[in-house]
Amino acid sequence: xxxxxxxxxxxxxxxxxxxxxxxxxxxxxxxxxxxxFIRGDLGLxxxxxxxxxxxxxxxxxxxxxxxxxSCLMMAVQLHGKELVTIEGIKGKGGGLHPLQKSFMTxxxxxxxxxTPGLIVASEALLRRNPGATLEDIKLELTGNLCRxxxxxxxxxxxxxxxxx
Amino acid sequence: xxxxxVKPSNLKELWEMLPGLPASRRYLAGGTDIVTANNAGAESxxxxxxxxxxxELAVIKETAGSLFIGSGVKISEIExxxxxxxxxxxxxxxxxxxASPSLRNMATxxxxxxxxxxCADGVCALVAEGACALLALRGKKRRLPLKDLFLGPKRTAxxxxxxxxxxxxxxxPRAGAYLKLxxxxxxxxxxAAVAVTAEISGGxxxxxxVALGSVxxxxxxxxxxxxxxxxxxxxxxxxxxxxxxxxxxxxxxxDARSGADYRREMCGVLLERALKSLAE
Numbered sequence: 001x002x003x004x005x006x007x008x009x010x011x012x013x014x015x016x017x018x019x020x021x022x023x024x025x026x027x028x029x030x031x032x033x034x035x036x037f038i039r040g041d042l043g044l045x046x047x048x049x050x051x052x053x054x055x056x057x058x059x060x061x062x063x064x065x066x067x068x069x070s071c072l073m074m075a076v077q078l079h080g081k082e083l084v085t086i087e088g089i090k091g092k093g094g095g096l097h098p099l100q101k102s103f104m105t106x107x108x109x110x111x112x113x114x115t116p117g118l119i120v121a122s123e124a125l126l127r128r129n130p131g132a133t134l135e136d137i138k139l140e141l142t143g144n145l146c147r148x149x150x151x152x153x154x155x156x157x158x159x160x161x162x163x164x
Numbered sequence: 165x166x167x168x169x170v171k172p173s174n175l176k177e178l179w180e181m182l183p184g185l186p187a188s189r190r191y192l193a194g195g196t197d198i199v200t201a202n203n204a205g206a207e208s209x210x211x212x213x214x215x216x217x218x219x220e221l222a223v224i225k226e227t228a229g230s231l232f233i234g235s236g237v238k239i240s241e242i243e244x245x246x247x248x249x250x251x252x253x254x255x256x257x258x259x260x261x262x263a264s265p266s267l268r269n270m271a272t273x274x275x276x277x278x279x280x281x282x283c284a285d286g287v288c289a290l291v292a293e294g295a296c297a298l299l300a301l302r303g304k305k306r307r308l309p310l311k312d313l314f315l316g317p318k319r320t321a322x323x324x325x326x327x328x329x330x331x332x333x334x335x336x337p338r339a340g341a342y343l344k345l346x347x348x349x350x351x352x353x354x355x356a357a358v359a360v361t362a363e364i365s366g367g368x369x370x371x372x373x374v375a376l377g378s379v380x381x382x383x384x385x386x387x388x389x390x391x392x393x394x395x396x397x398x399x400x401x402x403x404x405x406x407x408x409x410x411x412x413x414x415x416x417x418x419d420a421r422s423g424a425d426y427r428r429e430m431c432g433v434l435l436e437r438a439l440k441s442l443a444e
Contacts, residue, residue: 060266066266076169
């Protein structure tokens, strides 16, 4: 078998995972990045690509409950795991999540590009540590850049959503 | 991106898969370095082999004399490991300075080592722990002191297709420190970093290992400074002497992140602070 032929067989991957609570199985190009899979194949455009090198955190999603940068993960690495994107973060009863509400009331959203990543990172923290202190919140958000708000409003929004 | 990514489900499957893969191939672990390199045009392999799911690499286990941390264990899992907290004082101190929380959920110590960057926080600390790397290539296994794995920036002693299984850290009660000087308190790349482990009895240094990051072509084991400290009382004079000695042992460069002279000076300052913290 020639190398290109053998490569052709390996270029497709049968990916099984859960997306925002629903099990799914898809044949994907094996070299697809996770963010391409999310935005292109799943059509979930809430996740943003900012820097593409893990610095800004705009692309954060939850994989098995942990915040990861989807620009640096490959789609095959989602196999057998559970993905939650910003579209899957909802309040009880399906309405807005407490973090989404507090980001709005505290004015923590300006251009909005970093917001999905900030909410995903904050959600990962509050799930793991519902009593997170301001210092815990600051440390957890070291990987999220916002160029509009100056962070104070973001921090108070996460504090306000704590325990809700 | 590569043309293909394959995903063996265990080591046996990996070894069986290798002959059928394109010759231009590399391992993918956490992805935080290789994907960044790819996006910057510095990585062009045809095939990546995703070893992030191999169960053999995902374990932390204790034996009588050592702690084994699998190369595929995520940095955030090490952060939560009681065994690592007990036996790896320098690594434990380094982890909060390792990238950001989300990158720690992805990155692995194996990838941190295989990437062979002089500024890698995880491996600098592991060198100070006196770790050995366990390597495997098909049936053949070998053990290498971690400091000998690094040949230069992005160059290691790994053979083609050789896998880092994990790291063995000797289980000895000791103190440790990791001090990093970066552009900001967290989530920066170091200008200089110092990792130390020491066994101190009655104020006298019994065993010590000093390692430094970002001030040599490899994560540096400061052998001369470490040897000089042994059997000395950890007094202000000893600490000042070690601080002078380490400045002669490093070989920093000037680059976008810092200047060579400043880096050299800071190695002395960081080692002084680290040894003072251990003396207390």
